[in-house]
Amino acid sequence: MFKELQFRKDGSRAGLLKTRAGSVASPFFMPVATRGAVKSLEPAEVAGTGAQVLLENTYHLHLAPGEKHIKKLGGLHNFSQWPGPILTDSGGFQIFSLAHARKITEEGVIFRDPVSGQKVSLTPEKSMQIQLDLGADIIMAFDDLTGLDPSKAKVREEQAVEHTHRWLQRCITEFNRLTDKTHKVKRPLLFGIVQGGLDKQLRQKSVEFVQSSGVDGLAIGGLSVGEGTQQMHDMLEFLAPLYDPDKARYLMGVGQPNNLRFAIEHGIDMFDCVLPTRNARHGSVWVTGDKKLNLKNVEHATYKGPIDKNCDCHTCKTGYSRALLRHLFKANDPLAGKLASIHNLRYLQRICESYRP
């Protein structure tokens, strides 16, 4: 599944992740296309930033337009017009992001969709079924993700880890059932997720459990949920020596440039994050030195240069000025968010590329 090509003194490694939709050079960053598209961008534009893999979401696509519908339309690759590998998140993150509108049981989770009001239940089995119907190439186990609730952190964290482990076993069973030889489907990859919050013992236990379960890759979940940079880095440092070298390691939801570098230098191969695209739509872009620029600010109104003169993204190379972007943001023109998204995505891709041979 994962072939390590180069290990460097800085702790980083470069390799190749083999999926049924092609091999991917690591380390890499996956833009988030929750509902089937990276907001405001066409697939070719996403690819133009250097992205190789797209992340889409089980929960949201299940709600609309539905996995059966997508399956009929030829699967996610056809539907999203993205021929390259697609990873689907399992819906586990929604346990965290929709925490006020869901109920967790041993069986799974019942969500009350905040928009439609409809009840949606997800179980490990159902998550596997949906992801396979969608046609994802990398499938995530259904995990239980908790935030940093100080009042009941310990108890809830232990529960989350136990759920995650038991659910992983159920995911594997269901995944194997649905992908055995009788189905004639070329098997996608299945990744298990490590939980444990900021508790090192729990984390270690979780890494060992997930790695010994036979999954194709290891995801670190439950970070970037509000802890400090130092706490995140401590944990990544702690986990680094525990990884199995022939499994891909995916740090979920992390996209701050400094965190990306730190993680890569502590053995992480893959990332996803909404930050580059969401921030971009809100006017916030990264420039050399990881500095954040708010393009809506009045100081850019007369700035003729690009976002970053050192940047090779389409937006900067074409010559769109900060002054224009500021104006478009102020005028609520969606082109602003789109151009800024291209820039931010490229910023993260460049970081990844700098660690490849």
Add this chain to the structure above:
RNA sequence: GCAGGGAUGACGGAGUGGUCAAUCGUAUCUGACUGUAAAUCAGACGGCUUAUGCCUACGGGGGUUCAAAUCCCUCUCCCUGCA
């Protein structure tokens, strides 16, 4: 000319005696955003300021009142009818 109605902070627009430096929206300024309920959310927004503090303010001027954006007189401008 006569009769009504109106003039509120950048704009729109509440408020008709004290709890009003004045609801709210827009605009403006700033910040946040990490497996997307997010082109969203939060704060600031008369001046000076650390301020529960002072000053200047609801078209101009004058008055009544302990107290006026709110009541009275007058002037200016705008709108609607009638001549």
